[in-house]
Amino acid sequence: DGGITQSPKYLFRKEGQNVTLSCEQNLNHDAMYWYRQDPGQGLRLIYYSQIVNDFQKGDIAEGYSVSREKKESFPLTVTSAQKNPTAFYLCASSKLAGAVNEQFFGPGTRLTVL
């Protein structure tokens, strides 16, 4: 988990509320990613960004939004439009240039909708 921090570790939300999950990296990586993990379904990509002020939808972007104003930061907002937001959210980062690069993951945020 070194180099990538996520906060908070646990988050509780009432239905109808937007919440923002924080992700910060000090690895000087160009690319950052957000995944959602549900039991038995592996990881599914929500959004990713390869450069500041640019990002792309992943496989399950509906109900989520992101921003990339700084290279180090990639916050994820879970909006009230996300119908089933209770899940474990993982942020990752990677280099882009050069060889095939692995992604490094943060410790995750567990979101529960009450």
Next chain:
Amino acid sequence: AQSVAQPEDQVNVAEGNPLTVKCTYSVSGNPYLFWYVQYPNRGLQFLLKYITGDNLVKGSYGFEAEFNKSQTSFHLKKPSALVSDSALYFCAVRDMDGNNRLAFGKGNQVVVIP
């Protein structure tokens, strides 16, 4: 689209016995393959990757993986399992479009029995 399959939900092995976690892939072109491990309520940790060259890839914590092109497999192995190897293991394949996106399998729960 690239994909991986992990056919077993759970692998049980006695401590000291060999451990194998299976993964098969489907790609167009040459595959870039990864293995990650996840401990409870933690982020994913990178174990190893295959890019090209030697079919036997050595990684962290005594793990290795064998790339088999004819069987489209990339099985993770460890000669002698430890109780501390009990965790969730994910196989992943990188997209071919250069954006470093990964497609993950559903994961295998490994239980090492003392």
